[in-house]
Amino acid sequence: MLVASVRSLLQQPLQLFLLLLGMALGVAIVAAVQLSTASARHSYQAAITQLDSGATHQLRALAGIPSQLYVQLQRAPQSWSVLPVVRLEPQFVVTSSQGDSPALKLQLYGLDLLIEQRLRPGIFSGMVEGQLDWSVLMLQPSIWLSKQVATKQGLTIGDSFILHTPSGCHSVTLVGIFDDSQRPELAQRALMDIGQALMLKRETQLSYLDMMLTETQAEVLQSWLIEYGWAERVNLVQLEQHNPQPLGDAFYFNLNAMALLALLMGSLVVYSVIALSLQQRQPLFATLRLAGVSAAGLISGLLLELLLLSSLATLAGIALGMMLAHGLMPLLVESQAAFSVAPVARLHLSGGDLLRLWLLGSGGALLAALWPCLQLARCSPLQLQQPVMDTLQPERQVSRWRLMLVVMLLLAAGLLQQQQNLWALYSVIAALTLICALLLAPLLRMLALGLSQLLRRRPLALMVVRDGLRQQHYSQGMMLVLLLSLSSSIAISGMTSSFHQAFHSWLQQRLDAAIYISPADNHSGGTRHLDDKTLQALQARLLSSPEVKAYDLRWRQSLWLQGREVSLYSANFPQAATDSYQFIDQLAKVDSKTLWQQLRAGEGVMISEPLAWHLKLKAGDQLQLGPALSRPVLAIYSDYGSYQGRMLVGRSDFQRLFQAVPPYGVRVWLWPGVDAQSLITEPGWQDSRWQLRLAGLILQRSDQLFEQTFLITDALQLLFLLVALLAMGTNLLALQHHRRTESQRYRALGMSPALRRLIVLGQALLLAFSAGLLSLILGELLALLLTEQVQKVAFGWSIPWQYDGWRSLIALLSGMVAALLAAWLAATVGGKS
């Protein structure tokens, strides 16, 4: 039976090709996204977690860990296992000794080699060349490299080479090569002694402390930190629970959602091609059933056939996906740069990934084919002998009321959930999409009826319009694909453009000063501060410049509030600096001017909207900042700078919390008419101890970062528009195939090939227009939900949804062009076949 069925399918090579292509492309996009994001995650995880497994906790602080804390911890009677780490961002470039190899960026870690070897010796046990020779550390800067890097740079043990760092060029000696074959995340690492790393970094702060603690030990440590006054300056983070990249996670979530959408469209291709294929093989099935094959036997045979085909297509899809992933990687790395994530080392494909992709591809195909197969099973052998398998027509297949019930249930489930729930919002999105999918046919019917009235005297046009209502099996498939691709495209671009607009205008407002000054050499991550000498020099410079209207010093520290790492900001907040803050909520009957006075006087704090959202705070609520420090929330201000949350506190409160922390930056306001750009080129302004940034340049760089972040999204949108095009083409081709006898009828009536093609184009245009109209509504609704609700729930900030007519028009036009292209292909290929 299987042989007869497959041979029959092989007689339709075009369909077979489309079937395989539909599945392969759907799987390819999912595979590409999965592989590239999994690789990125893998590298990221490797970059943020400890060098070797074992550490359970980390002590972190935005400004870095003071060495005194490390010393105190070592001397503490509890004997905690503490491993100090100095991490330098991947700014270091290694040049080979010969000077002919290309330069390479490395992530440099400074470790206490003695402690590392004792507590987590994994990295050194894999040493392939060289050894831990403590004497070399005394001589000159020494370094350990991975085997891959050493080979690439042509370096051997004992070679000296140049290491470029932001603090200058250093000659270092290679003293060890470690094996990275089993651990690719180590490939881009360089290790050195912690003391030497601190010298390179030119500071005394450690990046973080890795700790190996039991739960009880962690509790004891927490109390110890409070007792010794460290609790407000450092945070003890449990590594398994710490999620430092919610923005990154949301970004990956969006990518995966888009990829799954592509798979859904691939499934629609499979669905339409399978339905057509079953129709064509109907006489064969009739014969088999009459010969005694049971319906169940027929279905299982068909599903087995499909499993073979889908496995083949999935494998092709994975191969194609890997190629696509290679293409997507640079875009992903670009996007990730916006999140300061480590670069992706290599494509990561595990056996689990392969199995998951195979299950996804084959499962999707089987699910898509299940409905037409079940319909076939319902037909009696005599029904199968009918010339046209109307029993497989969908008009009666879709029990709309049943579907509507599911939709209403989904919607109700969504609405009944508490509003602060992402899944509730996603179920509303799914319900809205389903409702629109169900409205496709009634809308088309309405449009067709209206047009029929207008075109009463044009029978050819009438025929085109009314034909759109027939064989909805295929036409609705095409409309559904268009609805999904256009609405998601409108929704995503609506959300990103609204976000971009809100972010841009917020930043423009917030960058109210002309010049921003920060310490130089801010490459090592964490917060750098302006030391006393630098501050004095800088203030002298500012006070001696008649162009300077005002300046304000800024302080920053991190504070752990109800499980969130919150950035605390303090300044003198002159009038010029306060105008840019927009309050979402503030104390009743108090004007803004008074609120700022209260903040300066330490009578309260102001918090950012994301912080208020996550901690469920409103103006007037009391906030516990420290063991004996509680302040009311004076106002909640709009902020897109941090989803973790930020807080403004007065100088006195800041000093009470963090004692004498030096400022990290200065804002400078100039008199009207002064050109900031030319001012900073004047002598005395440029100094190696600080860096000057103009507000305009910061804004420009932020815009660049924003666009960079969404590069990958644009690329994926294009990719799945391609799948949508294919899906539409397949549906239209199937429709053409189904109507091929009608095409002969038109030919007998004297219709030329061009006219017959025009009919197909006209029908496609009508279908695309109907789907496009609904997509505009659905797309903007989804954009509204994503922008105003999903963003709020996920990140805590309010973004006003911005309607853009051009966005809708472009989407509608591109959808119609894609539909026309698909129709033209279908008419051409269908006409030839």
Added chain:
Amino acid sequence: MTLLKAEQLSKGYHQHGVLQPVLSSIELDLQQGEIVLLFGPSGEGKSTLLHLLAGLIRPDKGEIWFENLALSRASEQQLCQLRRQRLALVFQFFNLIPTLTVAENLQLSASLAQQQLNSHGLVKILKQLGLAAKAAVFPQRLSGGEQQRVAIARALVTQPRLILADEPTGNLDRDNAERVMTLFIEQVRKQNCTLLLATHDPTLKGMADRCLMLEQGVLYER
């Protein structure tokens, strides 16, 4: 006056890589206004001959002249033009456009032939075929006999020079078939157009001017 002339017409189909001849060296003359019946066993190539004469398929050998147009050398556009204005086809399974009403089916043919079909003309032809009350009805709501009468009306509405009919009553019962054929022949005579009708029904012989027989790929007068 000769309307259509076929010379040395041959056509075959490939089956399993082997050419199976269907028609060989067919010679045919159709005069203006004559009604010709084409008899022959099933599968002997009657439909193929009609399709060749309508320009729907091209001959392997030979030539068909429709007035001054050589069909085997004509472009697809010319053949379409021919079928729109000078030639009409009537099929056994009616082949009406299901999404158009009876009146709209007729209007479509007229508009393709770039002819104006006013409501007076439409009503007249529908009345002649007993379909006046069915003008706004869709084909699937008509009986087989009614559908075939619509197909005939559609063929006649453009006043073609030649009508090629492929067993138009093959799908109808005896009474309906007789009624339809009587109306058909009557209208053809009225319009003085030529009719080549492939049929198995020997009772129609009395209505025809000539009868032809197609057997084993060879055409001869009967």
